[in-house]
Amino acid sequence: MHEATIAQSILQILSEKLLQICPSGQIVKARLLIGEFRNIDVDSLSFSFDTLKKFHLGISSCNLEFETIPTEAVCQKENHIYHPTFENTFLCEQCQSGIGKIIRGEELDLVGTTILSSSMENDQHA
């Protein structure tokens, strides 16, 4: 599954950030935005991340926090903004047309971290 590749990418970004900001610190939390219209299974991503993080100094106790962003699209016919889902066969409830453009729900971003460090080093960079 590609969630392992994505977990690796997250670990790489976090490692680089730690090195930049506070090499002797610990990242204890990382916040992610995951769009609903992405092929990302959050459980499988968590599992991969937790398996791999043990091998990364300063990240081994990091917990992931997820926010799922619902899909929002502009419909093809009338420019209605709607929530396309499997249940509505991705059709706009108002005019029964399909997806014209997706405006939200394709996110896959790292948007926050919490780092613990000895205050000295951190103060230099704060």
Added chain:
Amino acid sequence: MHETVDQHMLESILGRNNELAHHNREHFNELGLVAINIMSAPGAGKTTLLEKTLSSLSTDYDCSVIEGDMIGDLDAKRLQKYIPAVHQITTGKSCHLDAQMIARLLHAQKFGGTDYLFIENVGNLVCPAEFPLGEHKRVVLLSVTEGDDKPLKYPVIFHNCDVVVFTKCDLLPYVTFNMVKAKDSIQNLNPKAQCFELSVLNDTGVDNWLNWIKGMRS
């Protein structure tokens, strides 16, 4: 201990892949070639369609193939009967090609003079959708034996493609595949997608596909 909370970062998790895809695209453009990423579920007929495509195009155009498989080089060997420039990428445990794999190959091999670069992705309707390679066109194959519900079940890949090719249409009389329903679903997910119906076995509909490819260089 001191706690530093950063709530203002915004970093794309697959940003590195997307940068490399952009880099690959620059290479493709410098080389003057058209790169086509071919994706589908396992066995939908990617290699068979490429065999047919190469047998027809390679007399007039310089073609190369990047063949992505988790294991082995069976498909590469099939295609080497038509052209010498078939480059195998064995992905191991990974269920998709990514931009870095393509970048490595672009840096290691010579693609000068190539008109068309066909990239056969690993058979999978989920993972390849998440990893752009820098290709100019994204093609998804859907064989009629897979069922007309697949666009609804794998909306991301059908939303993010330029072309859908319905393959194995010679088998339509034997399966309950509703072509109208399948095309409607695709249209609802991706109004810009162009659809082709073909059978390599019967040699029907292949010309439209070949003309679409040739159209990109004329």
